[in-house]
Amino acid sequence: MVKIGINTSCFQKHNRPGIRDILAFVFDNNFQVVEFRDEYPFAEDLTVEDIQWAREQMEKRGLWCSVHLPFYDLDLSAFREHLRMAAVHSVIKSVEVAAELGAGTVTVHGGSMKRNYYSAEWEKTAEELSLDSLALINRECKKRGIKLLIENLNLFSDRVHRVHALPAKLVETKAQLGDNIGFTLDIAHAVSTPLNPVEYALALGPENIKLAHLNDNNLKSDQHLGLGMGRIDFRSFMKTYLEEKWDFPLLFETKTVEYALTSKAYLEKLIKEIEE
Numbered sequence: 001m002v003k004i005g006i007n008t009s010c011f012q013k014h015n016r017p018g019i020r021d022i023l024a025f026v027f028d029n030n031f032q033v034v035e036f037r038d039e040y041p042f043a044e045d046l047t048v049e050d051i052q053w054a055r056e057q058m059e060k061r062g063l064w065c066s067v068h069l070p071f072y073d074l075d076l077s078a079f080r081e082h083l084r085m086a087a088v089h090s091v092i093k094s095v096e097v098a099a100e101l102g103a104g105t106v107t108v109h110g111g112s113m114k115r116n117y118y119s120a121e122w123e124k125t126a127e128e129l130s131l132d133s134l135a136l137i138n139r140e141c142k143k144r145g146i147k148l149l150i151e152n153l154n155l156f157s158d159r160v161h162r163v164h165a166l167p168a169k170l171v172e173t174k175a176q177l178g179d180n181i182g183f184t185l186d187i188a189h190a191v192s193t194p195l196n197p198v199e200y201a202l203a204l205g206p207e208n209i210k211l212a213h214l215n216d217n218n219l220k221s222d223q224h225l226g227l228g229m230g231r232i233d234f235r236s237f238m239k240t241y242l243e244e245k246w247d248f249p250l251l252f253e254t255k256t257v258e259y260a261l262t263s264k265a266y267l268e269k270l271i272k273e274i275e276e
Contacts, residue, residue: 006031009039009253022034035068036098054101067107091133092137105146107149110153110164112163115158147180147210149183150164151213152165152183167195185209201237211248217230227266234266242271252264
């Protein structure tokens with residue numbers, strides 16, 4: 001059975017919905033997995049009572065929980081050490097929230113570097129700083145029994161060097177940091193590379209993928225559209241997913257709630273057509 005879930009990025013532009021309202025939506029629409037996006041003001045609005053209530057409700061209903069660690073105004077490969085360590089500290093605080101919620105995994109974005117300012121010679125330094133930051137975060141995850149999932153980033157802009165855009169760098173990082181590292185496969189990011197989503201998944205090793213983000217785009221930019229609104233070939237991906245009996249959960253990471261719901265209907269119909 002395919003586990004279908006939702007990343008709460010679709011609530012980001014709403015008027016500060018709390019975790020109780022978010023979970024009511026998740027339960028009402030029969031999602032089996034939730035990935036809380038910990039960008040401001042998610043954690044800032046949480047109370048001890050909210051966390052306890054949410055954890056009890058998720059455990060009671062068998063809802064699998066993950067947390068997407070913050071990245072929006074942070075950089076794990078920042079050249080200024082005090083800025084990089086502030087980013088690491090912020091991410092670790094999010095890991096602590098994930099542990100309180102009972103999350104089994106957390107998703108992280110590796111570092112990046114602005115190519116329009118720094119030359120290619122600096123890319124190796126950015127990669128080394130990113131690795132050091134991830135090692136510190138992974139250490140905290142291991143203490144709490146949480147698996148750290150590195151997300152593949154996109155290559156849509158040639159002005160930014162994103163450390164973990166290609167499978168080889170992700171696999172290399174896992175080899176360097178150890179077995180507690182897994183991957184979050186973002187299909188909409190994968191299409192920005194020379195590989196299609198199936199090829200990308202195979203290059204990572206499907207057994208290493210613990211979550212997948214699904215949203216659509218025009219193959220030119222990261223639009224976070226609902227499935228079927230862009231040009232990504234989800235049919236080919238899902239055909240392989242089902243034939244190979246891959247079992248990592250599929251989470252919609254769209255920019256609106258409406259896109260998440262239409263994506264759910266689209267995917268369920270697609271799965272039914274392929275199985276028939």
